[in-house]
Amino acid sequence: MNMVDIDKPIGYGAFGVVWAVKDPRDGKQVALKKMPNVFHNIMSAKRVLRELKMLCYFNHENVLSAVDVLPPVDSPYEEMYVITQLMHTDLHKIIVSQQPLTSDHLRLFLYQILRGLKYLHGAHILHRDVKPGNLLINSDCRLKICDFGLARLEEPDQSKYMTQEVVTQYYRAPELLLGARHYGAAVDIWSVGCIFAELLARRILFQANSPVAQIDMIYNLLGDRKTAVPLSQSSSNSRDRQSRAQLYKSVSRLPAPPSTFYHLAPHMTHESAHLLSRLLVWNPEKRVSCTEALRHVYLREGRLRYHTSLCRCCFIAADGIRHASEHEFEPVPDRVFNDSYEDQLHSVEDVRNAVTEFINSQPCGRKVPLRINPDSVVFPRFVASTVAHSQPATSPNA
Numbered sequence: 001m002n003m004v005d006i007d008k009p010i011g012y013g014a015f016g017v018v019w020a021v022k023d024p025r026d027g028k029q030v031a032l033k034k035m036p037n038v039f040h041n042i043m044s045a046k047r048v049l050r051e052l053k054m055l056c057y058f059n060h061e062n063v064l065s066a067v068d069v070l071p072p073v074d075s076p077y078e079e080m081y082v083i084t085q086l087m088h089t090d091l092h093k094i095i096v097s098q099q100p101l102t103s104d105h106l107r108l109f110l111y112q113i114l115r116g117l118k119y120l121h122g123a124h125i126l127h128r129d130v131k132p133g134n135l136l137i138n139s140d141c142r143l144k145i146c147d148f149g150l151a152r153l154e155e156p157d158q159s160k161y162m163t164q165e166v167v168t169q170y171y172r173a174p175e176l177l178l179g180a181r182h183y184g185a186a187v188d189i190w191s192v193g194c195i196f197a198e199l200l201a202r203r204i205l206f207q208a209n210s211p212v213a214q215i216d217m218i219y220n221l222l223g224d225r226k227t228a229v230p231l232s233q234s235s236s237n238s239r240d241r242q243s244r245a246q247l248y249k250s251v252s253r254l255p256a257p258p259s260t261f262y263h264l265a266p267h268m269t270h271e272s273a274h275l276l277s278r279l280l281v282w283n284p285e286k287r288v289s290c291t292e293a294l295r296h297v298y299l300r301e302g303r304l305r306y307h308t309s310l311c312r313c314c315f316i317a318a319d320g321i322r323h324a325s326e327h328e329f330e331p332v333p334d335r336v337f338n339d340s341y342e343d344q345l346h347s348v349e350d351v352r353n354a355v356t357e358f359i360n361s362q363p364c365g366r367k368v369p370l371r372i373n374p375d376s377v378v379f380p381r382f383v384a385s386t387v388a389h390s391q392p393a394t395s396p397n398a
Helices: 042-057 091-096 103-122 186-201 211-222 241-248 258-264 270-279 290-294 297-309 340-344 348-360 379-384
Strands: 002-013 016-022 029-035 066-070 080-085 135-137 143-145 370-372
Touching (some): 042 066, 042 340, 042 348, 066 348, 066 370, 091 135, 091 186, 103 135, 103 186, 103 290, 103 297, 186 258, 186 270, 186 290, 270 290, 290 297
Antiparallel strands (some): 016 029, 029 080, 135 143
């Protein structure tokens, strides 16, 4: 049986560690993600199963997908291993680096972000944690959206409660900050607007030390200049949550004018400011969709550059001329993601059985199975580097 060679760590997170490894089947470098403590409780177990199913469902150039899901090392097991494509860096590292970013870079990155999100939203999937660190970049500027630990399907029933503790605070939409019990794809669009502004200015747009201060910052940018107040005053203890909520209702339901954003970056253009004014809209119902944003004139050059040098949907004819694909430049899935299987999962043991069945089904279509190689000289370091260590399995009745 072929085994995976452990190589070096490339990333850490709240739900595990990612290592760069060599796939012995073809010699290519891939990313190996270890998800520890999978069955600590039913919520975390369902989250991991959903993420695994999504990674094997995705088939898009700008969305990270699974190459394989590995069987567990031990039985009973508490850890999951999934192999994905290996990317060189992420957008956060690029933004905080000294690497210069041209207008072409920004247009190309933003085009791919929206192109990948359009695919996810077409599958009725909300990412719910779009941020620079979850946007992987290769040296040729190819971009993939990653980390679907908080992703879920849209909820059509507006009476059903949806968790508010999603999206990293700096990229969290105002409706989430104000405690909305139901929301949709517009929360991801807001995050894209924050990232776009961060790319333009090379600094976080709404970097507040609390959700309350965060909503104040947003209000002071988007609110009516006649009624907006200094942040220091608006964050004082004299204004309670209820009075804030009343004040925020006065924010215009229409997009702010492009001139609102001119001061955010030294090289802001009317086109970029206009697109920002459509992404960063207080009222989620007035924010543009991915499809609408992709039609914006600012992204015209990004689309052209992507489809003349990076995409795999266009082709080069015998005469050497590159031709556009007959398919849509920004495709959506043929079918939506189906999470109805979760209705049958009532205990941790139910989820464990579903995960085991899923692994054994070889969902990613690789013919030669792989296993973790515990005899590797660096395997002890791989185990020790895990952020969240495994714990005993939760009772099936939890």
